[in-house]
Amino acid sequence: MATTTARVAATVHPHTYAICAAAWVVPGAGHLWLGRRQKGIAFLLLLPLMFACGLWLEGRLFPFEITQPLVALAAAADVGIGLPYLLAKAMSMGAGRVVAITYEYGNAFLIVAGLLNMLVVLDAFDIAQGRK
Amino acid sequence: MVVFAFFVSAVFATLMRESAGEQLRFGARLMGGFVVGGVVLGWLLYVLPF
Numbered sequence: 518m519a520t521t522t523a524r525v526a527a528t529v530h531p532h533t534y535a536i537c538a539a540a541w542v543v544p545g546a547g548h549l550w551l552g553r554r555q556k557g558i559a560f561l562l563l564l565p566l567m568f569a570c571g572l573w574l575e576g577r578l579f580p581f582e583i584t585q586p587l588v589a590l591a592a593a594a595d596v597g598i599g600l601p602y603l604l605a606k607a608m609s610m611g612a613g614r615v616v617a618i619t620y621e622y623g624n625a626f627l628i629v630a631g632l633l634n635m636l637v638v639l640d641a642f643d644i645a646q647g648r649k
Numbered sequence: 650m651v652v653f654a655f656f657v658s659a660v661f662a663t664l665m666r667e668s669a670g671e672q673l674r675f676g677a678r679l680m681g682g683f684v685v686g687g688v689v690l691g692w693l694l695y696v697l698p699f
Contacts, residue, residue, distance in 0.1 A: 559663045567656040625653065633660045640664050
């Protein structure tokens, strides 16, 4: 028991939370930090590209409206992508055009890109904790 | 739908498999499942009267 605890403690990365923050801000950065280069590069390419597709399809970056819980949830999912979200907001992108035929597709791309990046952050956390 | 299936499959395959070959096989299977599942579900909804 003591040996097992000692072994797990030895493999825990000292900067776990900094790695998670980096993984959130830049998709794939956590994996790159942990030396998983192939995975990191794949996430770095795929997730921002998926987010960009969502913007191109005229999806909307939802505002945080507590009075509309589903809109607030969609906003939380959008934020999951990190820096691309902040850049898009700073550049006044993601206004969404409700009458566009691709509007709902765009929303799906934006929301799912954010949610997938949250999964990537959790994976980086597991690796940093020595679980994978 | 195919583009969406590609992105989701690629990310899941990268997350869940370690080697590039395994990722490619798993990703292709996953994407096929998404696309075929989407078409089948579309036809089922088309047949339903409501």
